[in-house]
Amino acid sequence: xxxxxxIELTRALFxxxxxxxYEWTLNETSPFTPFxxxxxxxxxxxxxxxxxxxxxxxxxxxxxxxxxxxREIPKDIDVTELAISHNNYDHTDADKDVNCIFPIxxxxxLEEEGYIGELAPVNYTIMGRIFRRTALQNEMAPEILRRLxxxxxxxxxxxxx
Amino acid sequence: xxxxxxxVEESGIPTISVSSARDVTESVRPPRSVFVDFPLGHTTxxxxxxxxxxxxxKDAFAVLKSIKxxxxxxxxxxxxxEGDDSWERELESQMTGG
Numbered sequence: 001x002x003x004x005x006x007i008e009l010t011r012a013l014f015x016x017x018x019x020x021x022y023e024w025t026l027n028e029t030s031p032f033t034p035f036x037x038x039x040x041x042x043x044x045x046x047x048x049x050x051x052x053x054x055x056x057x058x059x060x061x062x063x064x065x066x067x068x069x070x071r072e073i074p075k076d077i078d079v080t081e082l083a084i085s086h087n088n089y090d091h092t093d094a095d096k097d098v099n100c101i102f103p104i105x106x107x108x109x110l111e112e113e114g115y116i117g118e119l120a121p122v123n124y125t126i127m128g129r130i131f132r133r134t135a136l137q138n139e140m141a142p143e144i145l146r147r148l149x150x151x152x153x154x155x156x157x158x159x160x161x
Numbered sequence: 162x163x164x165x166x167x168x169v170e171e172s173g174i175p176t177i178s179v180s181s182a183r184d185v186t187e188s189v190r191p192p193r194s195v196f197v198d199f200p201l202g203h204t205t206x207x208x209x210x211x212x213x214x215x216x217x218x219k220d221a222f223a224v225l226k227s228i229k230x231x232x233x234x235x236x237x238x239x240x241x242x243e244g245d246d247s248w249e250r251e252l253e254s255q256m257t258g259g
């Protein structure tokens with residue numbers, strides 16, 4: 001296995017387009033909250049960075065970069081109502097089956113089989129390619145966090161596209 | 162995405178992240194991750210392959226329980242094309258316009 005070197009490739013692309021090199025966040029340590037509950041009693045919320053929104057009811061994401069908004073997707077959404085606005089990954093497959101990047105139907109099944117306590121009533125989608133790190137850290141992330149806390153979410157499951 | 166995981170984890174809600182970009186995940190270090198070596202856009206599996214999608218998700222939940230060391234990345238065994246990783250080099254050469 002030799003995973004694709006996205007950082008190197010992105011640097012090369014940026015410099016070829018005349019942009020200054022993008023400095024990826026480099027963290028030496030990670031925050032940690034031990035998981036001590038029973039999963040079958042947990043309320044789990046899902047987040048995807050795939051640019052998923054509800055067609056006709058929510059505004060599409062700005063498909064290029066730096067869209068700091070998020071969409072709330074109710075747990076019982078009919079997946080045929082979902083669409084994707086994102087220019088930076090190939091979502092041909094995810095357009096056919098959104099569960100490739102936002103596996104909300106699988107999570108409903110996990111709830112039905114009792115594997116998790118429940119899927120949270122509200123789940124979240126954002127766009128990747130956010131280069132405004134400070135705004136992400138100081139505005140968008142705290143707002144999502146506030147809603148997770150308000151919604152008594154026990155576990156947050158994140159799926160980047 | 163890793164930054165959001167870190168902020169949420171910091172405030173006391175355990176997180177689990179699924180990644181298809183191992184180098185980015187190594188750099189950002191979300192609290193717990195599983196790595197799925199698939200082309201972007203298939204982080205939780207191939208279209209309509211419910212069994213594979215479910216396996217990836219359940220593997221991620223298993224890791225939520227098992228990881229004790231912050232920043233750990235667990236490599237999942239799934240291959241995009243069984244026994245053939247040429248898609249990775251092809252994608253790299255496409256991205257560099259080669």
